[in-house]
Amino acid sequence: MLKERIMLPLLLIAAAGAAVFYYIVNPADSQLMPHCILKVITGVDCPACGSQRAMHALLHGHLAAALRYNLFMLYSVPYLIAVLWGYSRLLPGGAFMRRTAHSRTAMLTYIALFTAWWIIRNIIGI
Amino acid sequence: MSRYYYINSQKQQAGPVEIPELMAAGLRPDTMVWCEGMANWTRADNVPELAKELVAAPAAPTIPGVQPPATDNNDNTGYTTEDSSEMKPAKPANMLWLCILTTACCCMPLGIVSIIYATKVDSAYNVGNYQEAEDNAKKARLFAIIGAVAGFIGIILYTIIMVLAEL
Numbered sequence: 001m002l003k004e005r006i007m008l009p010l011l012l013i014a015a016a017g018a019a020v021f022y023y024i025v026n027p028a029d030s031q032l033m034p035h036c037i038l039k040v041i042t043g044v045d046c047p048a049c050g051s052q053r054a055m056h057a058l059l060h061g062h063l064a065a066a067l068r069y070n071l072f073m074l075y076s077v078p079y080l081i082a083v084l085w086g087y088s089r090l091l092p093g094g095a096f097m098r099r100t101a102h103s104r105t106a107m108l109t110y111i112a113l114f115t116a117w118w119i120i121r122n123i124i125g126i
Numbered sequence: 127m128s129r130y131y132y133i134n135s136q137k138q139q140a141g142p143v144e145i146p147e148l149m150a151a152g153l154r155p156d157t158m159v160w161c162e163g164m165a166n167w168t169r170a171d172n173v174p175e176l177a178k179e180l181v182a183a184p185a186a187p188t189i190p191g192v193q194p195p196a197t198d199n200n201d202n203t204g205y206t207t208e209d210s211s212e213m214k215p216a217k218p219a220n221m222l223w224l225c226i227l228t229t230a231c232c233c234m235p236l237g238i239v240s241i242i243y244a245t246k247v248d249s250a251y252n253v254g255n256y257q258e259a260e261d262n263a264k265k266a267r268l269f270a271i272i273g274a275v276a277g278f279i280g281i282i283l284y285t286i287i288m289v290l291a292e293l
Contacts, residue, residue, distance in 0.1 A: 031288045037280040048230050073230075080226045087223065102222060104248040107241050114229060114238065 004090050011084070023059040027052035047072055047118040071126065072117045079110060128161040128175070145179060155180055217251050218263030220244035221270040228273040236273030240266045 027033040038046045054069035067074065079101065086097035100106060120126070129142035134151065142161070143151070153159075155171035170176045222244055229237035243266035250258040 031292070032285055034281040035284050035288075037277070037284060040284060051230065076226065076230045080223065080230060083223050083226055102220075104245045107222065107245045107248075110226070110229075111238060111241055 004088060008088070008090070019055075019059060022052065022055040026056050028056075045122055047114050047121070048076075068126075072114075072121075075113060076110075079106075128163070130159045130161045130176075132160075132170075133158040133167075145175070148176070149179055153180065215256050218247060218260045220247050220263050220266045222266075224270040224274055225266070228270065228277055231277060236269045236276065240269035240273060243269065 025033065033052060036046050036049050038044060039049055048070070050069035051073055054066040054073055057063075057069060058066035082097050082101035085091060085094060086101045088094035088097075129144060130148050131139055131141040132143070132148060132151070132153070134140045140151070141148075148159075153170050153176065155169065155177075157170045158167045159170050159173060159176065160167045161173075164173075171180060220240075220243070222241070225237045225240040225244065227237075229241070243262045246262040247259050247266060250256075250262060
């Protein structure tokens with residue numbers, strides 16, 4: 001429990017820090033921002049490509065633009081939060097998230113949607 | 127050989143009896159016993175000569191009417207021992223969060239491999255194959271970490287190259 005009392009605030013601080021960073025910096029403007037190695041090498045969009053730009057747009061309230069950059073985040077970000085929540089022994093709903101988000105079904109769904117999204121986005125160019 | 131008093135299944139004091147009789151009465155590790163020379167009543171498994179007998183005959187019949195402690199396995203995906211029964215080792219951690227994070231930030235082949243192993247942890251654990259669960263969890267953690275580190279190094283390298291190119 002002690003570990004969680006330390007980890008949880010650290011995680012929230014890191015998330016807040018990232019939010020401030022992506023609010024200020026426009027990833028589309030700078031070559032120095034992290035780039036997708038797969039895209040650099042092969043030119044293929046990976047399932048996560050566009051997330052930084054989407055985050056920047058979202059933090060500025062441009063929801064439609066954010067979804068155009070990366071639609072998959074609509075699912076992957078809440079799922080990541082649910083998974084993290086599932087590790088919690090202190091927060092209410094932690095056990096529920098463990099049963100659901102950490103279940104085999106949820107993991108297989110993630111793999112399936114991830115792969116499907118990856119193929120579809122490269123075919124129709126979204 | 128000492129003669130023991132014990133608390134029987136009706137929660138009544140019985141004895142004194144010799145050890146063979148005590149065993150025949152269905153002695154369990156948590157049966158309370160006392161014999162002359164002991165300061166107080168104690169669990170049978172705290173008495174060396176009884177503990178020895180219990181190990182020799184582990185399959186003592188259950189005392190009728192006494193239920194074994196219920197095992198509460200509602201939370202069967204728990205990662206710690208706190209709510210799993212004594213016999214069941216804690217489910218090994220799979221680092222699922224790191225897999226989702228790496229797949230959501232590139233270097234996804236390894237992240238996906240890791241999640242596949244993580245799903246195998248569940249299936250093995252649920253049928254009681256704890257060794258296999260642990261092996262799969264190890265692989266899941268390994269690929270999650272390699273994926274995250276490789277992705278991080280790749281991004282750093284690319285950024286360094288871009289910085290050098292701008293100079």
